[in-house]
Amino acid sequence: MSFDAVARVRRFNRAVTSEVGALDTSFLGRGRPLGSARVLNAIGHGRGDVGELRDYLGLDSGLMSRLLRGLEEEGLVETVPQTGDARRRIARLTAAGEAEFEAYETISDAQAAALLQRDPHAESLLAAMDRVAVALGRARITIEEQDPRGPAARVCLERYYAELARRFEQGFDVARSRDPDAADMVRPRGAFLLAMLDGGPLGCVGLKGQGGEMGEIKRLWVAEAARGFGLARLLMQAAENAAREIGIGVLRLDTNRALPEARRLYETSGWTEIPRFNDDPYPDAFFEKRF
Amino acid sequence: MSFDAVARVRRFNRAVTSEVGALDTSFLGRGRPLGSARVLNAIGHGRGDVGELRDYLGLDSGLMSRLLRGLEEEGLVETVPQTGDARRRIARLTAAGEAEFEAYETISDAQAAALLQRDPHAESLLAAMDRVAVALGRARITIEEQDPRGPAARVCLERYYAELARRFEQGFDVARSRDPDAADMVRPRGAFLLAMLDGGPLGCVGLKGQGGEMGEIKRLWVAEAARGFGLARLLMQAAENAAREIGIGVLRLDTNRALPEARRLYETSGWTEIPRFNDDPYPDAFFEKRF
DNA sequence: CCAATTGCCTGACTAAAGTCAGACATCATG
DNA sequence: CATGATGTCTGACTTTAGTCAGGCAATTGG
Incomplete structure (x- = not known):
C-alpha cells in the first residue's frame, strides 16, 4: 500500500x-x-x-x-x-x-x-458514498425477502437493466427479454431477495417458480460498490434455501459471456452448464443445479 | 436523479x-x-x-x-x-x-x-474516500508550489506514471521518456504546482524552464476522484502565471491521443497544435502557447 | 496623544451530558 | 413461593460545554 x-x-x-x-x-x-x-x-x-x-x-x-x-x-x-x-x-x-x-x-x-x-457529477459521488458505506457497514448487511414490485426492488432492477444495457454489446431492452411475472417471484410460487444495508438495497436475486419442482434464478445483481464481498454468493445461497422451502429441487438460469464474474460464481458453486432451454435473445450460456 | x-x-x-x-x-x-x-x-x-x-x-x-x-x-x-x-x-x-x-x-x-x-479491496475504498472528500471539501482545495522531489509530489508522479502505463497501449516506462530534471522544475528556472486538499495532493503540473524564454508543461495530472471540477484548468492557469513571473513567454507541451480529455483542455484554452519538437517515444501530439 | 478598536482574558453564570447508588417492579427457576 | 436476576426509573451528584458582560493591554487612525 x-x-x-x-x-x-x-x-x-x-x-x-x-x-x-x-x-x-x-x-x-x-x-x-x-x-x-x-x-x-x-x-x-x-x-x-x-x-x-x-x-x-x-x-x-x-x-x-x-x-x-x-x-x-x-x-x-x-x-x-x-x-x-x-x-x-x-x-x-x-x-x-x-x-x-x-x-x-x-x-x-x-x-x-x-x-x-x-456536485457536478452526483452519480459518481453516490457510487463513492455507497462504496464507503459498504466498507464501514459491512457487518450490518442483511438478506431480506421483499416484494419484487416494492421500491427497494425496483431500484435494484432498474440499475440491473441499466448495467446490462451498458455491458451487452447489443444493448438490453427488458421488453424483448423474458421478463418474469412478479407473481412468480412471490410466495408461494417463488421469492425475491434483497441484500440490504441501513434500509437501502445493495443487491437482489429472484427465484421464479411455476408451482412445480422446477425453478429459475433471475435478476442476480449486486451494486458495484458492494462487489468483492461475497454478496452474490450469499444471495444465491438464500435463494436456494427459499427454493428448498418452496419445494423446488431443480434450478436453472441463463447468463451471458459479457458477465464473466457471474459465470465464475456459477462454476464454483455447484452449477453445471446445460444446453439452451429457452429462446430469450440475450443469454448465451445456461446452467442447472439439483439438490 | x-x-x-x-x-x-x-x-x-x-x-x-x-x-x-x-x-x-x-x-x-x-x-x-x-x-x-x-x-x-x-x-x-x-x-x-x-x-x-x-x-x-x-x-x-x-x-x-x-x-x-x-x-x-x-x-x-x-x-x-x-x-x-x-x-x-x-x-x-x-x-x-x-x-x-x-x-x-x-x-x-x-x-x-x-x-x-x-477491506478486501482497499484501493477502491481509498478512491471512493477521495471522491467523497473532494465533494465535501472542494472549497478548501488550493494550488501550492512545492518541490517536485517532496513526498506529496512524488505520490502524484507515481500515480501519474501508473495511469499512463494503464492507458497507453504500449505501456509506459519513465526511464524511456524524457524525464525532466527536478532542478528545471524549481525556481528560478521553473516551478512545480500541486492541487492540495487538507494536506494531501489531488493533482500536479510541472513547469520546466531552461533559463530562456521557452518553457515546457510536463506531468499534468489530476486524481480520478477530483476530475470534472476544473482542477486541471486551474493548475494550468497557475503554471502560466508562474511562467510569466519567471519570464517565460512561450510554452510547449506534448501529449498522447490516449488522453483525450487533456487534448480537449489544451484546445479550449488557447493552445495551438504544432509539429513534433522532440523525439520522446510516447507523445503523438504537440502544442504551443504564447503570451 | 487621545479615542476607538481589536484580541484575549476573567468571572459568573446556565445548560447539557454523564455517573452512580439504590429503589422498585417483574420475571425465571428451583 | 422465596431467591436472584433483569430492566427501568429516581435522586444526588460531577464534569463539560457554552454564554455573556465586562476588563485590560496593545494597536490603529485621526
Missing part, C-alpha cells in the same frame, strides 16, 4: 467530520438538545425497545430514562410496557412526535439533496 | 457517523475531554494562532481561553505573544504536548489502517 493510504483515510475523516458536525448543529436549530434529538430520531427510525435504544446510542440507563421522560413531557413520545415482559418498555412516537420527527427528516433530506446538487 | 439518491446519501451519513463517533470516543480514552483534545490536535496540526484556532473549532473566545489555559496547566501547551502584534497570541506544543499529540495521531492512524486492512 502506498505511503499515503492512511493519510488519505484521514483526509476523508476530516472532510466528513465537519459535514457531520454541520448536520448536528442544524439539528440544534429546532431548539432541542442534541441528546433528545438523537433519541427522538432513533425512535422514529423504528428503534422502540428502550434497551436497544440505550445500546444503539451508547447512553447510560439513567440518562436514557431522563431523556425519554423529557420527550414524554413534551408530548412527543409515549412508552408502554412490552407485552410478555412488563419490565421492558417500548417507546413510540405520538402524532406530535411523528410531526417533529418528520421535521428532522426534512432537514436531513434537504442537506443531502443540497450536497448532491452542488 | 433516481428516487433514492437522497436515501443513499443518508445511508452514507449513518455509516460514517458511527465510525466518526467511535474515533471521538476513543479520543476520550486518553482521559481528556473532547474539547481539549480537539484544541491540542488543532495546534499539533500547525494551527497556532489563537484567533484562527477559535475560528476553526467554532468556539467562543472565553471557552477557547479556558481550554488553552487548561492545557497550559497540564504543561502541554505554551502561548506567546505574536511578534509584531502583541495582542494576538500564538500557542505551540511543549515537548510533553508533542508527545501527547503523537499519541492521538497514533490512535487515528491505527484506526485508519485497521479500516483499510479489513
